[in-house]
Amino acid sequence: MASRAGLPVATAHRLTGELVSWGALQRSGQDYLIGHRIWQLGLLAPAHQGFAELAAPYMQDVLFVTQNVVNLFILDNDQVLLLERMSGTRVGAPIPARR
Template structure:
């Protein structure tokens, strides 16, 4: 079917047919198209990793990533998945996910990636409450030691959270509270553009 291709060495890679099918997915591509210029501006201002993710099968699915030579090496990749409870974008998505998704994640087990990973359901519930209240999420070395994530929600025309945006940097890169307004403003800008696009598409 062309879903996979054999590499020159050992193993396989995604085939052109699979890539073609993925490119036809309207949700990810339209969101990515709307977000990309804002993500680029955020990257230019920070020189750090910038991610766009959506919730899929109780995981954070990364649909875009912008990074540079000087940015922190991270586990994320475009098309890859990471846990909701241990990432900045994941906490935003989980905080605004349907109740059944939250219940499924909180029922655990919550995987521990570092000594800082939040694996206690009650503590995670309190963190998610804070995310909903403040409009921003932080992940301090919860997936990878030395990494810090600052994330904010992206909303559609109805006000529903459909994605999350974050910046991931080294813990020595600065105070996250100072970065939060920039991330939140960028997410609001994407939300506004997404809303305008939806309005134009449905006159």
């Protein structure tokens, strides 16, 4: 992290420690993950609501036909972010083939 941020190692270590204690980062072995505080901030972003509102009618159509869980993801470089989930009544049930 220090080299990517252009910071001295000691400074990066101190900052990551503060971010972990605040909840912005979470430690997992040797790695750091996004913490609950960053997720909470991300949910306040207006882009989340815009995509979800735009996709909602289409997601409801898929939910009506499949009766299975419908997820809305967006691609962010090589990762995906779950924006919205609609629960179905036939979770885990196979989708019947159309004839």
